[in-house]
Amino acid sequence: MFNYSHPLYRPPAEADNVIIQATYGCSYNNCSFCSMYKTKKYQLRDIKEIFKEIDILADYYPHANKIFLADGDALSLDTEYLTNLLQYLKQSFPRLKRVSLYASAQNILKKSEKDLKQLYENNLTLIYYGIETGSNTVLKKITKGVDSREIIESLNKVSKIGMKISATVILGIGGEKYTKEHIEDTAKIINATTVNYLSTLQLGLEEDAKDNFLKYFNDFILLDDYHILEEQRRFLELLNPSNKIIFRSNHASNALHLAGTLPKDKARLINELSLALNTGESAFVPNVLRGF
Numbered sequence: 001m002f003n004y005s006h007p008l009y010r011p012p013a014e015a016d017n018v019i020i021q022a023t024y025g026c027s028y029n030n031c032s033f034c035s036m037y038k039t040k041k042y043q044l045r046d047i048k049e050i051f052k053e054i055d056i057l058a059d060y061y062p063h064a065n066k067i068f069l070a071d072g073d074a075l076s077l078d079t080e081y082l083t084n085l086l087q088y089l090k091q092s093f094p095r096l097k098r099v100s101l102y103a104s105a106q107n108i109l110k111k112s113e114k115d116l117k118q119l120y121e122n123n124l125t126l127i128y129y130g131i132e133t134g135s136n137t138v139l140k141k142i143t144k145g146v147d148s149r150e151i152i153e154s155l156n157k158v159s160k161i162g163m164k165i166s167a168t169v170i171l172g173i174g175g176e177k178y179t180k181e182h183i184e185d186t187a188k189i190i191n192a193t194t195v196n197y198l199s200t201l202q203l204g205l206e207e208d209a210k211d212n213f214l215k216y217f218n219d220f221i222l223l224d225d226y227h228i229l230e231e232q233r234r235f236l237e238l239l240n241p242s243n244k245i246i247f248r249s250n251h252a253s254n255a256l257h258l259a260g261t262l263p264k265d266k267a268r269l270i271n272e273l274s275l276a277l278n279t280g281e282s283a284f285v286p287n288v289l290r291g292f
């Protein structure tokens, strides 16, 4: 059996699925709040090595129908390389229905529509995408490397060819000073695109990311749970999606767990938030049960 290169991250929704490391690390690796791949150098892999691992996994999980391609942004791979990999997966896992990966605005915008279609036709039907914020001020301060226009353009580019999008937004990432701008501009992104799944996480900085984060965001003031949930409520109030969105706020970091479908459940979710805010801390998930 082969060994994965650790640390290995995957979206919670992929917990039961086969994971293949198509790359090591993240091709950008520069977002100031993120320490996921700081111990790893971005590296392309020999495709023959990956094929050998696929052969082993196909023996173990012959009925697998969903596969996640790690690490940080496997869409950074060249289209022909990725197509070969997708085709090998299809022949190795006869029941395969869906392949997914993390993608960024940068690597979506680098691909042509033809490239994306080719990948989609070879089963790459879902991308995981960190929007984090729609505020250009905050995007700069977290050194995300893109602006809100590029985020909208990239999301619409993948939706147009039929790929599904699972997006995340980070509550609290604008701190106290930019909370209004963060929430209003992030809602504008959701309203201007057609994401299919939307999760809101709560900012939680690892010890080793704090100094770097504050170096670029020197006027950052951390919001407490109460103000984070106010952000959450305002965000939901401003959402008017043109499509159905499966909404979740049930990450280990969240002070209140919420789940519903937008726009159908918008009023109910806002009521749940108002109730928790009126009750105060005793209605929040206790810190001891939360991880970041």
Ligand code: SF4
Binding pocket: 026, 027, 028, 029, 030, 031, 034, 035, 036, 037, 072, 073, 104, 130
């Ligand atoms: S947030 Fe995503 S794109 Fe940014 S450094 Fe981390 S893994 Fe890379």
